[in-house]
Amino acid sequence: MSDTTQNGPVLAADGTPLKRSLAKALRMQKIRALMLIAPLLLFILVTFILPVGDMLFRSVDNRIVQEVLPTTVSALETWDPASSELPGEAVFAALAVDMKAAAEAKVHTKVAKRLNYENPGLSSVFRKSGRKIKKWDVENEGPYKERLIELNDGWADIELWRTLKTYSGKRTMGYFLNAVDMKLGAEGVTVRPEDERIYNTMLIRTMRMSLIITFSCIMLGYPVAWLLANLSTRSANMLMILVLLPFWTSLLVRTSSWKILLQQQGVINDVLVWIGIVGDDNRLVLINNELGTIIAMTHILLPFMILPMYSVMQTIQPTYLRAAKSLGATNWTAFWRVYFPQSVPGIGAGSILVFILAVGYYITPALVGGTKGTFISNLIAYHISTSGNWGLGAALGAILLAVVLVLYWVYDKIVGIDNVKLG
Amino acid sequence: MKMTKLSALAMTTALIAPAAFAEDMANELTLVSWGGSYQASQTKAYTEPYMAANPGVKIIWDESSAEAVAKLRAMNEAGNVTWDLVDAVASDSMRLCDEGLAEELDHDADLAAAPDGTPASEDFGDLLVSDCFVPQIVYSTTFGYRTDLVGAEAPTTVCDVFDLAKFPGKRALQKRPIDNMEWALYCDGVAKDDIYDVLGTDEGVARGLAKLDTIKDSVVWWSAGAETPQLLADGEVVMGSTFNGRLFSAIAEQNQPIGMLWDMQSFDLDGRIVPAGLPADRKARVMHFLKFATDTQRLADQAAYISYGPARASSAPLVGKHAELGIDMAPHMPTDPANAGNVHTYDYEWWADNRDDLDAKFQAWLVK
Numbered sequence: 167m168s169d170t171t172q173n174g175p176v177l178a179a180d181g182t183p184l185k186r187s188l189a190k191a192l193r194m195q196k197i198r199a200l201m202l203i204a205p206l207l208l209f210i211l212v213t214f215i216l217p218v219g220d221m222l223f224r225s226v227d228n229r230i231v232q233e234v235l236p237t238t239v240s241a242l243e244t245w246d247p248a249s250s251e252l253p254g255e256a257v258f259a260a261l262a263v264d265m266k267a268a269a270e271a272k273v274h275t276k277v278a279k280r281l282n283y284e285n286p287g288l289s290s291v292f293r294k295s296g297r298k299i300k301k302w303d304v305e306n307e308g309p310y311k312e313r314l315i316e317l318n319d320g321w322a323d324i325e326l327w328r329t330l331k332t333y334s335g336k337r338t339m340g341y342f343l344n345a346v347d348m349k350l351g352a353e354g355v356t357v358r359p360e361d362e363r364i365y366n367t368m369l370i371r372t373m374r375m376s377l378i379i380t381f382s383c384i385m386l387g388y389p390v391a392w393l394l395a396n397l398s399t400r401s402a403n404m405l406m407i408l409v410l411l412p413f414w415t416s417l418l419v420r421t422s423s424w425k426i427l428l429q430q431q432g433v434i435n436d437v438l439v440w441i442g443i444v445g446d447d448n449r450l451v452l453i454n455n456e457l458g459t460i461i462a463m464t465h466i467l468l469p470f471m472i473l474p475m476y477s478v479m480q481t482i483q484p485t486y487l488r489a490a491k492s493l494g495a496t497n498w499t500a501f502w503r504v505y506f507p508q509s510v511p512g513i514g515a516g517s518i519l520v521f522i523l524a525v526g527y528y529i530t531p532a533l534v535g536g537t538k539g540t541f542i543s544n545l546i547a548y549h550i551s552t553s554g555n556w557g558l559g560a561a562l563g564a565i566l567l568a569v570v571l572v573l574y575w576v577y578d579k580i581v582g583i584d585n586v587k588l589g
Numbered sequence: 590m591k592m593t594k595l596s597a598l599a600m601t602t603a604l605i606a607p608a609a610f611a612e613d614m615a616n617e618l619t620l621v622s623w624g625g626s627y628q629a630s631q632t633k634a635y636t637e638p639y640m641a642a643n644p645g646v647k648i649i650w651d652e653s654s655a656e657a658v659a660k661l662r663a664m665n666e667a668g669n670v671t672w673d674l675v676d677a678v679a680s681d682s683m684r685l686c687d688e689g690l691a692e693e694l695d696h697d698a699d700l701a702a703a704p705d706g707t708p709a710s711e712d713f714g715d716l717l718v719s720d721c722f723v724p725q726i727v728y729s730t731t732f733g734y735r736t737d738l739v740g741a742e743a744p745t746t747v748c749d750v751f752d753l754a755k756f757p758g759k760r761a762l763q764k765r766p767i768d769n770m771e772w773a774l775y776c777d778g779v780a781k782d783d784i785y786d787v788l789g790t791d792e793g794v795a796r797g798l799a800k801l802d803t804i805k806d807s808v809v810w811w812s813a814g815a816e817t818p819q820l821l822a823d824g825e826v827v828m829g830s831t832f833n834g835r836l837f838s839a840i841a842e843q844n845q846p847i848g849m850l851w852d853m854q855s856f857d858l859d860g861r862i863v864p865a866g867l868p869a870d871r872k873a874r875v876m877h878f879l880k881f882a883t884d885t886q887r888l889a890d891q892a893a894y895i896s897y898g899p900a901r902a903s904s905a906p907l908v909g910k911h912a913e914l915g916i917d918m919a920p921h922m923p924t925d926p927a928n929a930g931n932v933h934t935y936d937y938e939w940w941a942d943n944r945d946d947l948d949a950k951f952q953a954w955l956v957k
Contacts, residue, residue, distance in 0.1 A: 272689025282945050290942040293687060364956050430759075431824040454809060537810060537955050545956070551659045553948055 218567075225560035228338035231330070234277040235264040239334040247328045247352040258310040258321075266304045269296035283555055284340055284349070285329040291320030328352035341561035365562065368542040373569070375460060375541070376524035382464040383471035383520050384513060391475035391512070395482070413469035421530045424462040428453040428534070454536030462534045467523055471516035478512030515586045518577065522570055542566060615870040617647045618878055621675040623859075624652035625815050626838045630894035631676075633912070635882040638890075642881075646874075655812070657681060661690045661864060670864045673875040679858040680767075682722040683941040691721035691862040692872075699876060701884035703903035712885070712901045716858055718937050723883050724860040724900035726891065729923035729932075730768050731854035733836040734828035735821055736846045746931075747853035748776035750828060751804055761817045761829025764810040766951040767940055768830065768855045771933055773800035775853060785939050794947065798954050810955070821847050833923050837896035841914060841921070851928040855935045858900065896921035 175183040200207075232239050237260040245253045268274035278292030295318050304310075314321045332352050333340060340350050347363040349356050357363075390409065394402050412420060427433045435449045444450055452458055482505060490500040528543035535544070542562060549559035577583070620636070622628040628650065636648050653660055654676045664670045677685065685691040694700075696717060700709035710717060716724040734744055739756055749756055750772070762769050771784050777800045779787050787793035801808075809826055811817055817831035818839040833854065839845045861883075863875055881887065888899035889907035896918060899905060908918055919925055940947075 272687065275684075275688045279945060283949075286946040286949055289945045293942050296687070361957075362950075362953050364953050368956060429823060429825050540956065545952075548952065551656050553945070553952070554659050554662055 221560045222564050223560075224557055225341050225564050226337050226339070227557065228280070228333060228340070229336050230276055230280050231334050232336060234268045234273050235261070235330075235334075238264045238330070242327070242331050242334060245327070245331065247331045250324065252311070252322065252324060253327055255309055255311050257327075258314055259304075259308065261321075262299060262302065262304045262310045262314065265292075265296060265299045266302055269300040279554065281326075281329055281333060283344065283558065284333060285325060288320070288326055288329065291318050291326065294318055295321070341557040342565070344558050345561040345565055365542070365545070368540075368545055369565070369569070372525060372542045372566075375456060375539075376521050378460055379463050379467060379524045380471075380517050380521045382460065383468050384517065386464065387468055387471035387475055387516065388509075388513070391472050391479055394472070394476045395479035396484075409469055409472050412465070417466065417529060420466055421462055421533045424458070424465070424534055425453065428458055428461065453534050454539070456535075456539040458534040458536070459531045459539035459541075462530050463524060463527060466530060467520045470519045470523060474515040474519065475509065475512035478515070479509050482508045510581075511585045514577070514581050518574070518586065521573070525566065525570060613870050614874040614877065615868075616645055616874070617649065617871075618874055619649045619651060619671060619673045621651045621653050621657060621672050623654045623676060623814065625835070626895055627814070627832075627834060627897075628652065630891050630897075633894050634891035635887055638887070639878060639881055658684055658690075661685060662688070664864075665690055665866075670866060672864050673867065673871055674879065675862050675864060676725070676859060677722075677862050679718045679722065679724075679860065679937040680940040680944065682860060682862050683719045683937060684944070685862055686719045686721035687941070690865055692865045692867075693720045694723065694863070696723070699880065701880050703885050703901065705903065707903065709883075712903050714902060716860075716900050718858065721862050722858075722860050723862070723879065724858050725883070725888065726859050726897035726900055727856060727924060728859060728897045729833045729851075729854040729856050730763070730830055731833050731836070731923070732828050732830050732850040732852075733817065733821055733839070733847045734850055735824065735826075736848045738824060738827045743848055744828060744850050745852065747772050747850070749850075750830075751776045751800065753804060753807060756827060757807075758827035759807050759809050759825060760804065761809045761811050761820050761826045761831070763830055764812045764955070766947040767944075768933075768935070769801060770794070770797040770947065770951075771855070771935070772853060773797040775933070776800060781933070784933075785936050788947075789939075789943070794950055798950070801954075818845070818847075821845065833921075834895040834897050837921050841911070841916060849928075851923075852931050853933045854923055854928070855933045856923065857935050858937075859897075860900065892918055892922075896923075898922045898924045 175185065178184045178187040180187070238257060241257045241260040242253060245257065265274055268277065274292050274296040275289075278289045278296075281292070282289035295314070298317055320326060328351065332350060338350070343350050343355060345365050347358045347366050349358050390405070394405055394409070397405065425432075429435070430449045430451065430453075432453075434452065435444070438444045439446050439449065452461070486504050486508070487500050490504045491497070495503065525541075526543055527541060528547050531539055531541045532544050532547070535541070543566070546559045546562045546566075549555045549562070574583075620631075622631055632650075640646055640648060651672065657675050657677050658681050661670070661672070661675070664672070675691075682691060686693070696710045696713065697708045700723065702708050703712045713724055716727070718724075732744070732747065732750060734756075736743065738758065742755075744750070744756060750760055770788055774784050774787055774793065774797045775781060777796060788797065809820060809829070811820070811829070811831070814832050814835050817826070817829035818835050820826045820829055822839065822843075822845050828850070833849070836847060836849060840847050840849070861879065863872070863879065867875065883901075885901055885903045886907065888901050889904040889909075891897070892899050892904075892908045893910065893912040899908065908922070910916060911918055920927065923929065
């Protein structure tokens with residue numbers, strides 16, 4: 167015994183130092199654990215992290231201008247956008263060469279689209295000119311400055327050249343500035359004119375309405391969760407099924423049902439008119455506005471609030487309440503000072519779930535929100551699938567992601583994320 | 590034994606469809622259309638006869654035509670085009686052609702001539718608005734109104750849509766600038782011939798939007814063609830724009846109390862494009878189908894199921910009665926002289942050039 171505790175490392179049974187042997191065993195364990203989660207890790211990497219990364223990259227990517235108009239971009243390097251003079255013949259000649267090649271490859275419309283986002287109206291200049299320039303002999307038919315301007319007087323507009331120069335880099339902040347209603351021009355960053363500002367309004371509206379929806383879910387869900395936790399098992403199970411049935415029903419079916427209920431000739435209005443609460447010519451407008459979105463989304467997201475609350479409330483011992491009352495507390499004091507604080511983690515978990523889901527919702531607002539009750543995600547969907555402005559859609563998505571992360575951090579600071587329990 | 594069976598099979602199929610079983614043709618065909626009664630009419634007039642003549646060919650429908658441009662751009666970027674034939678309106682087909690996303694066609698070689706031998710390019714005539722486009726139907730976007738809800742006097746001009754005093758209630762308009770801007774300017778006093786000149790200026794756009802502002806609070810915006818007939822049937826709106834064929838279905842097939850307002854109906858074309866860069870076997874299949882589905886008889890057949898005018902001149906005399914209702918189709922066509930008294934000629938080329946600009950402005954106006 168005593169000779170093993172002499173100087174030198176402790177040895178394992180096979181003679182290797184114990185420390186190293188232990189580290190080896192641990193490493194083996196870690197590798198085994200990693201192998202076990204490898205499929206999931208790979209899945210998340212491929213289906214989640216890479217696409218999100220690609221989206222974030224798109225919001226600053228601006229390679230298209232240099233790819234389509236390489237010689238024009240380099241010829242423009244010496245031109246000063248602050249001057250009030252059009253670029254010289256060399257730039258126009260370079261443009262003719264680039265445009266001919268681009269029109270033949272049919273990529274000139276891509277750069278037209280890109281620049282049109284920054285300066286509406288440029289798209290048609292590129293498109294119209296492209297059709298004609300394709301037939302030009304760009305080697306020896308100068309001077310191009312006159313010819314191009316004659317072809318389309320848009321080329322004589324100095325703003326076009328300023329836009330082209332400003333957006334000739336490989337990366338741009340343009341999309342992000344666009345997403346917060348600002349604009350990067352030759353003179354730097356400016357706020358957009360009033361009638362073009364929409365994204366800040368939409369972002370604030372999305373946040374405000376999501377908060378209202380979260381709050382409505384708390385108010386409606388809390389009593390239901392309390393009942394679920396305190397009724398006899400038999401009745402609680404029945405009630406639970408009533409909560410879960412809509413939860414399992416297709417989102418589209420529930421949204422469409424709200425449409426039938428809420429519309430002006432719909433069930434709710436019909437009943438109210440029949441009872442005589444509202445006049446037939448004065449039916450309530452419950453849909454295609456903010457109210458419609460709030461009602462439908464509160465209903466759809468309610469289970470996400472009730473379930474975490476319920477599982478937390480189940481763990482609260484009824485003896486605490488009894489103890490409080492036996493010590494002289496009124497019903498209200500017992501609830502507010504003893505029961506409610508213990509249920510806060512459930513409210514927190516439910517609120518985070520509902521709020522994050524609500525912020526990204528787009529099907530329900532699109533169907534029942536009209537124009538006043540739509541969310542920023544509807545604009546993202548519009549840019550991804552209709553207008554084709556993926557860069558702006560990506561920037562809006564990135565901002566939304568950042569806002570949610572910030573709110574999560576704020577929640578952690580105020581309430582503490584350890585206080586969130588799902589059961 | 591086996592050999593004889595096989596050769597017998599080969600011979601019969603060879604007799605029925607000489608080219609269908611050629612080795613270099615894919616047996617699957619993905620068609621993109623608009624869904625609803627329109628797609629149903631295409632199924633009856635084109636794909637069912639084609640499948641009967643070419644057993645073994647599988648047809649897959651995708652109801653994505655409304656988003657065809659954005660989706661084709663995305664597919665092209667991803668390098669994986671899964672569509673074979675896409676239904677697109679004229680201006681979309683021009684944009685796709687300009688962007689190199691649609692195949693340029695040789696109309697006379699790729700399409701069947703008329704029965705009297707007139708080459709396809711002459712038979713389609715002016716409707717061939719782009720090298721990539723095979724026109725299919727002439728349709729119009731126009732208004733329908735609830736006959737029982739508009740009051741004693743029915744609306745007679747498109748400007749009644751903008752007249753909230755005379756016709757109170759909600760109206761349904763399409764969630765896009767096309768047509769709405771033109772109608773707004775027309776009703777703001779712009780002469781029909783000057784509409785696009787005015788719309789081409791910033792002031793003109795502001796003027797159109799200002800006119801739309803006067804009814805904005807009473808508008809329900811739609812994006813799918815089936816929405817307006819539904820809204821009209823529910824009594825949610827008193828009038829609304831949609832495609833004339835959808836209104837025809839609601840009136841003639843479902844007996845809804847809906848009337849047609851043909852004034853300033855906006856003519857447009859729908860047709861087909863072949864996405865660029867298809868593999869050879871799929872392209873061979875789609876060209877085979879395209880030739881079949883655009884001949885004179887087929888185009889006339891479609892008009893037996895829906896009230897859209899066939900795009901070939903030679904098909905017009907063959908348009909007869911509705912296949913199920915037995916009513917004469919001609920008076921329900923947008924091109925019928927009784928309906929085409931005051932027509933708005935929609936300028937595809939102008940919209941192909943200016944759509945991106947106007948869309949952005951319209952969208953900003955919409956969410957305000």
